[in-house]
Amino acid sequence: MAVYYDDKNKIFRLDTEKSTYVIGLSPEGYVGHIYYGARLYQEAAGYLLRMDEPPYTPSVNQREKSAFLDFFPMEYPTGGVGDYRESCFNVRNEKGCMGSEIFYVSHEVYKGKRGLEGLPASFGTEDEVETLEILCEDPILKLQVYLSYSAFEKENIITRSVRIVNMGVQTLKLEKVYSACLDMDDEKFRMLTLCGAWARERHIQECEVHYGKQMVSSAKGETSHQEHPFMALVTPGTNQVQGQVYAMNFVYSGNFIAQAERTQFDSVRMVMGIHQEEFSWNLKPSDTFQAPEIVLTYSGEGLGQMTRNYHDFYRNHMIRSPYLHKKRPILINNWEATYFDFDTEKLLSIAREAKACGIEMLVMDDGWFGERNSDDSSLGDWTVNEKKLQGGLRHLVEEVNAIGLDFGIWFEPEMISPNSELYRRHPEWAIQIPGREPTQSRSQLVLDLSRPEVLDYVYESVAVILRSANISYVKWDMNRQLSDMGSTYLDKDSQQELFHRYVLGVYALQERLVTEFPNLLLENCSGGGARFDPGMLYYSPQIWCSDDTDAIERLMIQEGTALVYPLSTMGAHISDCPNHSVGRSTPFETRGHVALAGTFGYELDITKISEQDRRMIPEQVRMYHKYHELIREGDYYRIASYRENHTHDCWAVSSRDKKEVLVTYVHVLGNVIAHSRKIKLQGFRPEARYCLEGTDLVFTGEMLMQGGFLISGLRGDYTSRLYHFIME
Ligand code: DGJ
Secondary structure (H helix, E strand, O other): OOOOEOOOOHHHHHHOOEEEEEEOOOOOOOOEEEEEOOOOOOOOOOOOOOOOOOOOOOOOHHHHHHHHHHHOOEOOEEEOOOOOOOOOEEEEEOOOOOOOEEEEEEEEEEEEEEEEEEEEOOOOOOOEEEEEEEEEEOOOOOEEEEEEEEEEEEEEEEEEEEEEEOOOOOOEEEEEEEEEEEEEOOOOOOOEEEEEOOOOOOEEEOOOOOOOOEEEEEEEOOOOOEEEEEEEEEEEOOOOOOEOOOEEEEEEOOOOEEEEEEEEOOOOEEEEEEHHHHHHHOOOOOOOOEEEEEEEEEEEEEEHHHHHHHHHHHHHHHOOOOOOOOOOOOOOOOHHHHHOOOOHHHHHHHHHHOOOOOHOEEEOOOOOEEOOOOOOOOOOOOOOOOOOOOOOOHHHHHHHHOOOOEEEEEOOOOOOOOOOHHHHOOOEEEOOOOOOOOOEEEEEEOOOOOOOOHHHHHHHHHHHHHOOOOOOOEEEOOOOOOOOOOOOOHHHHHOOOOOOHHHHHHHHHHHHHHHOOOOOEEEEEEEEEEEOOOOHHOOOOOOOOOOOOHHHHHHHHHHHHOOOOHHEEEEEEOOOOOOOOOOOOHHHHHHHHHHOOOOOOHHHHOOOOOOHHHHOOOOOOOHHHHHHHHHHEEEEEEEOOOHOOEEHHHHHEEEEOOOEEEEEEEEEOOOOHHHHHOOOOOOOOOEEEEEEEEOOOOEHHHHHHHHEEEOOOOOOOOOOEEEEEEOO
């Protein structure tokens, strides 16, 4: 049993293998947070709610209610009644007043977990997860608030979500509905987030939590290149192997806020949810609003354990694709090879050479439809450009298949070019504020996915193409953020629903796609990695990590991404040099070793690269065939970080039974004394002995982890090594 209720003391408790989460009720029925941390083995107690200390609880001392509200550790704080910390829930009544207060009514505990209407959400069997649903009510507004908690014991994960039901007779305006709050006493917390830019996504950033509010967020309509819906609060001195970590990750692909707030009482409130900016929702009588899910984890063993909790959780309970545990095809994508300048013959020449090198799939990227010869036209016109694809798409696919490769294709379904047939027919389908020229980005506008007929058009445009030929893979791209948030479909009072309705539209489209084409390998993408989040993983087992394919830039991008997401989800390709984003040249071998930590593929003109590089491809293909399972299914250990040390990077993947460990080392810069560097490895059994493949060297796991391993013979910047240790 993972969930218990102690009726006498009014305490709920959720246990995972290594953590415990405790909730208590005040005499009035406020739902309070008692504890989250290392697994408790004895009964939990409620004194940490401090209800015996002044300021007394309202039932004892109504005069000091505001002081109580501003102090009490709330599970789901509501706004407008006297808790001046960040609220999670703001609701405005018909008279225009904002304020709500919720009290415990009842609860339900059940094995398993229910889905969330219209939203991606984690899942598990009755043996894997147990759920607590606490029903609270605002008796004045007749508003029900369901707080859901699911405990995934093995992965040390607690998921949370919130569902609001209007049981009253007035239409209420939900102005803020976050998904989770964690009120804790400050432990000199430091805040870890993932931040970046286009071609620099998800770099790890750490800072002190100071008084006041500090946050990361997106109001761009997607998760964004710049900030990420992940936050960890860590105790001082936390590193990969030690320290306490409280982390939240949001299963959502639109606007978000993740915030930590240190208060006058030295408590810290951590919240996460849909950003309140430009959000409101009209909740009519009997309507329900479902807020997206948060994935919480606690690690008492540093960031490494947090990472492995998340990796296991997303692999076991979020990704549904049949490819999850399968070898992904080694693909070659023509984007950096040709950009828009290709035709059937060019693609076939790439396919022939790729086949000769052992590559398994050709992906045709942007530019195959409408009149699209540059990025300023044709989005929305999903008809094959037969001037480029002479003989049509089916002919091309058949030829590629005949060569012996699978075929994949690129779409950007959510967009519309002002220079397109679709726009000329349906200008009202673009998101826009009437009377204002909508802002273009990459010469494109965004389709209004709140409109049912737009969803149907978009879906059919994609599906017709997929039904027309033997297509095994789709890259679903999205190349601009949202702006000018106006819908000619929604009424005046519902315009602020557009951001969320847009995300629901994206989810509905992808759900239809994976339902009709269950064997399709779907890769999400957004101008590189602007929509890399757990929500998208529910539909696609892999996401393009970044448009920056430079091996050295990728070290930091992939380190940050792998802090939370499994290596099997990170789209990573070997591209040509000088690199198209940063102009750097790195050895072909290093590019291969870095891409091996992701889905592995190529993004170059294989007919034009040097003979020396091309000759290495069959060897890299063998390397992928040898290690793909270990990398996809194994435990990831971050060993050294170039971001921190500015000289080298190192990570390892260990099989679940620790019988084999693959270590990747990248020597980025600088001299090494005596040309060797000692690295303390992780992921081994201390008592076991390991052979280093290709040598007659044998090491104990203990020596490798406590003493270290010598990386020797290092000469030349940007070089890399792969070490495969096998238990004797
Ligand atoms: C952005 C993607 O990240 C690239 O890989 C490529 O598909 C381009 N879009 C095409 O427009």
